[in-house]
């Protein structure tokens with residue numbers, strides 16, 4: 001009898017704690033919406049999302065965040081273009097090609113990269129990469145979309161690499177043997193059997209890596225240049241969504257329209273990362289049909 | 296009666312690191328005959344089989360000594376192209392291991408990696424191989440469905456068809472029916488008998504009756520050594536050695 005009482009107690013204890021964290025999260029979301037929605041008194045959703053001009057402190061102010069949204073999207077895409085091939089190819093190398101000894105040394109280094117604080121990476125982008133880019137490409141400023149993307153790629157590669165590596169490593173040996181036994185080379189086996197069989201894991205890795213990039217604040221604040229304009233080339237400075245919030249929050253008067261606009265940006269960012277996570281779930285579910293059944 | 300020796304090994308030694316798994320194994324495999332390899336678990340049958348298409352190369356720290364020949368080629372000669380060798384010497388594994396692709400793609404895989412581009416030709420060979428493996432009727436309406444949806448027995452016949460598609464000269468089979476029910480097993484056995492008119496087959500089996508039913512010759516292994524090899528009828532009725540007799544009659548100690 002007593003044991004059951006304790007058991008019940010434990011159950012409700014855990015339920016309470018779980019409820020607490022869910023409620024806290026929920027409250028943050030509610031707060032975000034309460035503080036963000038009032039901006040709609042000043043602009044329509046369409047003007048807000050598709051407006052080209054972001055002059056929150058002018059009179060009358062302009063609250064169009066299209067350039068910020070595009071800044072975020074472009075920076076993330078470009079970092080993806082750099083990070084995905086690098087991360088996946090490193091993973092293939094580590095799981096398939098490298099000798100166990102080499103893999104043993106390289107793997108911890110990659111994981112160490114993942115634990116680099118973002119402010120350090122941002123700082124590195126500012127003082128080392130920016131002057132370098134400036135010189136090599138002969139452009140006036142080194143703090144721009146390219147620099148920020150490079151730094152974000154640097155942050156995404158370890159995530160993409162280590163999760164992909166796990167996925168590739170767990171492809172059953174029997175499949176590899178089947179391929180070799182049919183006269184396939186190692187390269188053909190990697191491209192035609194191993195990568196397709198681990199696609200679910202690789203996609204999850206990519207999305208997790210990039211979702212870190214889209215929400216990342218410090219790096220884009222420090223290295224992206226901060227100009228709220230629609231980028232025309234990869235060497236234009238941009239001002240992604242998180243950077244705007246971080247840079248302007250301190251100077252926006254509490255309860256004013258600028259303040260509400262920043263929260264509304266928060267909502268947009270939230271929608272972005274939320275969609276990213278949904279996509280991750282969907283993709284890993286969809287490809288798993290193939291991947292898992294192969295076991 | 297023609298008795299061309301298709302493959303043979305002479306004094307073959309094999310080591311996993313320091314552990315010697317095969318000791319001076321010499322067998323001749325006659326062309327278009329079925330040779331069964333029998334022996335207790337762990338005696339080195341799979342290891343030996345995998346020496347014949349150099350599948351053991353995938354394992355780190357292995358060492359091979361002695362001679363293994365396919366026709367007139369030493370298959371461990373450094374100038375041998377392993378990819379070509381594996382196409383000539385196909386393999387079917389103990390557990391069915393279809394790719395997580397469609398039935399069609401499973402069979403076409405070996406053709407494509409060997410450079411065949413002609414779609415019509417590929418389609419023709421896929422159909423021919425599936426028919427050869429006696430599974431065409433069961434899968435002809437689901438060629439584009441995943442091979443993983445097939446039953447275990449169908450998957451194994453698919454794997455046989457896949458191996459046949461690249462037109463090997465020798466087929467190695469490592470307990471191909473051990474994971475299957477009696478009906479599927481019977482189908483595979485019939486298949487082996489039929490294939491043996493055009494193909495040299497080397498099959499590992501734990502099942503004495505199976506060895507007796509399907510093979511022309513049988514080799515008995517024990518602790519990494521070849522104990523006795525002979526015509527299947529002779530080996531099962533008048534084994535030369537007491538050890539062989541004990542094993543095949545189940546009086547093994």
Ligand SMILES: Nc1ncnc2c1ncn2[C@@H]1O[C@H](COP(=O)(O)OP(=O)(O)OP(=O)(O)O)[C@@H](O)[C@H]1O
Nearest residue numbers: 311314316334335336337338339340341342343354
């Ligand atoms: N990858 C490996 N590394 C080290 N030793 C191995 C390896 N594979 C097999 N062995 C050893 O080699 C010996 C022969 O193994 P093998 O798999 O060839 O036996 P088998 O006759 O096929 O057995 P079974 O009938 O159970 O399949 C065994 O002692 C086994 O432990």
Ligand SMILES: [Mg+2]
Nearest residue numbers: 340341342469
């Ligand atoms: Mg075995």
